[in-house]
Amino acid sequence: MAESTSVSVKSATKKLLQLVNLERKEVSYIYFFAALGGIIQLSLPLGIQAIIGLLFGGILSASLIVLICFVVLGVMLAGILQVMQMRVSERIQQRIFARLTFAYAYRIPKIDLLSVDNYYLPELVNRFFDTASLQKGLSKLLLDIPAASIQILFGLILLSFYHPIFIVFGIVLLAVVLIIFYLTSPKGLRSSIEESDYKYQVAHWLEEISRAVKTFKFSQNFGLHLKKTDKLTAGYLDARTEHFNVLILQYRVLIAFKVTITAAMLIIGSLLLIRQQINLGQFVAAEIIIIGTLSSVEKLIVSLETVYDVMTSIEKLDKVLQKPHDPESSKLSITDADMSQSVDISVANLSFAYQEGKQVINNLSFAVKPGEKVCIRGTEGSGKTTLLRVLAGLYGSYKGQILVNGVPLQNLPAEQWRSKVAVYFAREELFSGTFWDNLTLGNEKIGISSVIEVCNLVGLADYISSREQGYQSILDPLGQKLSDTAVQKILIARCMLAKPSLLLLESGWQNIEEPYRRLITEKLMNDRTFTVMAITDNPEFIKRCDKVIDLSTTQKA
Numbered sequence: 001m002a003e004s005t006s007v008s009v010k011s012a013t014k015k016l017l018q019l020v021n022l023e024r025k026e027v028s029y030i031y032f033f034a035a036l037g038g039i040i041q042l043s044l045p046l047g048i049q050a051i052i053g054l055l056f057g058g059i060l061s062a063s064l065i066v067l068i069c070f071v072v073l074g075v076m077l078a079g080i081l082q083v084m085q086m087r088v089s090e091r092i093q094q095r096i097f098a099r100l101t102f103a104y105a106y107r108i109p110k111i112d113l114l115s116v117d118n119y120y121l122p123e124l125v126n127r128f129f130d131t132a133s134l135q136k137g138l139s140k141l142l143l144d145i146p147a148a149s150i151q152i153l154f155g156l157i158l159l160s161f162y163h164p165i166f167i168v169f170g171i172v173l174l175a176v177v178l179i180i181f182y183l184t185s186p187k188g189l190r191s192s193i194e195e196s197d198y199k200y201q202v203a204h205w206l207e208e209i210s211r212a213v214k215t216f217k218f219s220q221n222f223g224l225h226l227k228k229t230d231k232l233t234a235g236y237l238d239a240r241t242e243h244f245n246v247l248i249l250q251y252r253v254l255i256a257f258k259v260t261i262t263a264a265m266l267i268i269g270s271l272l273l274i275r276q277q278i279n280l281g282q283f284v285a286a287e288i289i290i291i292g293t294l295s296s297v298e299k300l301i302v303s304l305e306t307v308y309d310v311m312t313s314i315e316k317l318d319k320v321l322q323k324p325h326d327p328e329s330s331k332l333s334i335t336d337a338d339m340s341q342s343v344d345i346s347v348a349n350l351s352f353a354y355q356e357g358k359q360v361i362n363n364l365s366f367a368v369k370p371g372e373k374v375c376i377r378g379t380e381g382s383g384k385t386t387l388l389r390v391l392a393g394l395y396g397s398y399k400g401q402i403l404v405n406g407v408p409l410q411n412l413p414a415e416q417w418r419s420k421v422a423v424y425f426a427r428e429e430l431f432s433g434t435f436w437d438n439l440t441l442g443n444e445k446i447g448i449s450s451v452i453e454v455c456n457l458v459g460l461a462d463y464i465s466s467r468e469q470g471y472q473s474i475l476d477p478l479g480q481k482l483s484d485t486a487v488q489k490i491l492i493a494r495c496m497l498a499k500p501s502l503l504l505l506e507s508g509w510q511n512i513e514e515p516y517r518r519l520i521t522e523k524l525m526n527d528r529t530f531t532v533m534a535i536t537d538n539p540e541f542i543k544r545c546d547k548v549i550d551l552s553t554t555q556k557a
């Protein structure tokens with residue numbers, strides 16, 4: 001089933017125009033070059049008309065040579081202008097890529113997590129691949145549409161000088177183009193988006209097979225991987241056929257129209273010539289202009305396919321960019337003095353639900369003083385991880401009150417708060433990059449001595465330094481070649497290096513082997529410069545905590 005087909009041609013056109021507007025300077029160059037090119041190209045039929053005139057007049061003079069040179073020069077200039085247009089279009093393509101890359105990199109960490117709760121984010125980000133279609137499509141549109149439109153306009157103006165009948169030709173031409181677009185574009189756009197939806201579903205499914213490749217190795221005989229692929233491919237092919245039918249319809253109308261107009265124009269031209277209302281030179285010139293105009297109309301109609309592709313690409317790319325992001329407007333400016341190293345947290349009547357009516361946290365209240373060590377426990381699914389996520393400021397839509405040093409959490413700028421919080425999520429993953437990047441997360445204030453100190457503490461130092469490139473060694477994507485404990489050690493070391501005010505810990509790190517687990521526990525318990533809130537069932541750890549929040553009992557209270 002397609003994921004979104006309710007895009008109207010109007011809103012898609014608006015987005016396309018907004019994008020073109022961002023490049024208005026470059027686009028105006030393209031139009032300028034196209035207009036010049038259009039004028040110069042007209043020199044061809046006019047020149048030929050004059051040459052025929054001279055030949056028929058039997059004049060073989062210098063003016064004939066000048067005219068020939070004039071026509072050749074016109075063709076050459078038109079070519080040069082086209083090259084200039086191509087340069088501008090290349091610049092636009094490069095800018096589109098750079099703009100979208102940064103828009104994605106900037107936006108993704110800011111996405112409101114609840115808004116993508118139903119998505120697998122890396123899959124959603126596949127939409128970035130539509131950048132290539134947008135670059136190609138837009139540059140084609142920017143080159144073809146202005147050139148074709150201007151040629152049609154100039155051609156029609158010139159024809160109307162030969163005979164008023166050609167004005168009628170112009171009006172019919174314009175009307176046909178508009179009617180074709182008006183009648184077919186909603187279906188064209190809808191089927192194009194549907195086709196693209198299926199394309200992404202197929203890609204997602206292939207990625208899923210690859211991600212769970214070990215599982216699928218064992219289930220090949222059942223053919224699930226092929227059955228689902230077959231279903232999605234059938235959907236794609238149906239949508240594509242529907243889209244192709246729209247394009248074919250447009251093309252058929254165009255061919256019928258071209259045949260009629262060519263016949264009509266030849267007959268009208270011949271009649272005008274026979275009646276001596278135009279001369280032979282004018283007849284040839286008019287036919288050249290008509291053929292040129294018709295081929296420009298053809299270009300316009302064929303460009304419709306590109307228009308659909310571009311509109312679809314914009315919709316797809318927007319799927320990530322238009323997701324709600326962390327709110328910024330209501331935030332107050334907080335100074336360093338307001339946010340000292342250790343934080344005091346006060347939670348009153350906190351409730352949270354992922355879906356309306358399904359409370360995960362219900363009326364929870366507690367207070368944590370700076371530097372306190374708090375254990376969180378509770379039955380499976382009682383909301384322990386959710387509580388950490390809410391406290392980390394990842395979900396803004398909670399009810400009740402969370403005060404940080406007396407300041408409501410919703411008034412704290414998200415980035416500022418998150419720079420004070422470190423979170424160990426058991427399912428958090430490493431990213432493709434060096435050990436150094438995975439440990440420091442790009443924080444240039446962290447020096448090598450702190451990194452080594454923490455790595456010694458968690459038992460990573462020897463492991464990393466025995467690698468050929470030490471801390472600059474590249475981790476494989478998702479850290480799959482690392483042992484589970486190595487991943488846990490990197491994640492806990494990352495949290496410690498952040499020197500947080502509040503350290504939120506899911507369980508998992510407690511699987512780290514002795515003596516490192518004991519060293520980590522000592523650090524967490526003895527260092528009072530930061531508060532710890534840890535999900536744990538470990539009696540030893542719980543015994544040493546200042547406070548225990550039991551969600552299975554607290555919430556029912």
Ligand SMILES: Nc1ncnc2c1ncn2[C@@H]1O[C@H](COP(=O)(O)OP(=O)(O)OP(=O)(O)O)[C@@H](O)[C@H]1O
Nearest residue numbers: 117354355360378379380381382383384385386387
């Ligand atoms: N992103 C999410 N979207 C919707 N529901 C969610 C989401 N994350 C968790 N839940 C649901 O919220 C409830 C609480 O989940 P949470 O992971 O916070 O519990 P937990 O106490 O940490 O559980 P566990 O001990 O099994 O890890 C569960 O019913 C879970 O299915």
